[in-house]
Amino acid sequence: MTVLVTGGAGYIGSHMVLALADAGRDVVVLDDLSTGFDWMVHPAATLIEGDVGDEALVAGIIRKHSIKAIAHFAGSIVVPESVTDPLKYYLNNTVRSRSLISAAVQNGVEQFLFSSTAAVYGDAKESPISEGAPLNPVSPYGTSKLMTEMMLRDVTRAHPLRFVALRYFNVAGADPKGRSGQSTRQATHLIKVATQAALGERSHIDIFGTDYPTPDGTCLRDYIHVSDLAQAHMLALDYLDAGGNSTVFNCGYGRGYSVHEVIEAVKRVSGVDFTVNLSPRRSGDPATLIASADRIRETLNWSPQLDDLEEIIRHALSWENSLRLRRAEAA
Ligand SMILES: NC(=O)c1ccc[n+]([C@@H]2O[C@H](COP(=O)([O-])OP(=O)(O)OC[C@H]3O[C@@H](n4cnc5c(N)ncnc54)[C@H](O)[C@@H]3O)[C@@H](O)[C@H]2O)c1
């Protein structure tokens, strides 16, 4: 059964394509290459360059490749950008997802995985956060994703389609075999930025906010290895294949690290003491986001293999180094 992976040329989607290809599954990738790269797509997959909001294009792909399952990773992902340009997020993450879901429903797709986010919880009162916690996003990014979850909930009540929404906490690291990693040009993610500072590609790193109500005043996040996350998606596909009901799973390890702790770990692993500036808060950042991952562990039997911050950082550094070599070869 062929799986359609939207956003498969991006960071997380490309790891899903690797997991599917490693399992011998046929894969079609739909990606507009707005932030992804064609060279990130595993050669065994068919890459179609286009927009998930192009309903006629998606309908044609579903019919041509007899698609029964869609894993929807395509989207815009930068929380602070969503604060300054919310309409971009409502268009790309909500409106275009509606077109994709419509094409899926009208062409007999049965299974749908959706990349959701811990940002749907906003400033949660509980920690760790379980799936039943109140949904109060504090950024347009989180709202744009929550609206898509709600569409999926309603649509799957009315049609045979079933979905699993995976609410990722902070995704980091790279394929342990070095085949993919985060390659975004203007990356804003903490571990990516810190590894770039360690490799001298940035002069310094800013810590955004040191007055949060956390032990050291910087934000706490639950960092999950991208390959463990891809395995969670593989299990979610098996779950839907076995007839599982539509549901939502948190994806994280259940442990938080502060921005200070992450930066210290990157310095330790890289052996480089790069410059760190203390800066004001960034808008849209909740103080603490830590997952309760009991539901996914119990329901899908998910047992992460790479739950180790230093291992995540080693893989991220190694990928960053390979990007540097790639650029040097191209120059
Ligand atoms: N990175 C994280 O920490 C994180 C956390 C929670 C959720 N997510 C979600 O995971 C998904 C993947 O994120 P990522 O980190 O791999 O980002 P990414 O930017 O690397 O990947 C997104 C991919 O989608 C493609 N794309 C964007 N809009 C498209 C469109 N309209 N049509 C077709 N392709 C389009 C891009 O070219 C890119 O290849 C996103 O939906 C994001 O919201 C990411």
Ligand SMILES: O=c1ccn([C@@H]2O[C@H](COP(=O)(O)OP(=O)(O)O[C@H]3O[C@H](CO)[C@@H](O)[C@H](O)[C@H]3O)[C@@H](O)[C@H]2O)c(=O)[nH]1
């Ligand atoms: O140069 C930097 C970059 C980040 N941070 C801080 O580090 C933490 C983590 O930031 P970042 O890596 O940008 O991730 P988040 O803003 O937490 O968002 C990520 O994690 C969310 C889920 O938690 C996802 O929904 C988003 O898509 C994904 O970008 C935050 O406190 C940031 O303020 C810094 O201090 N300096």
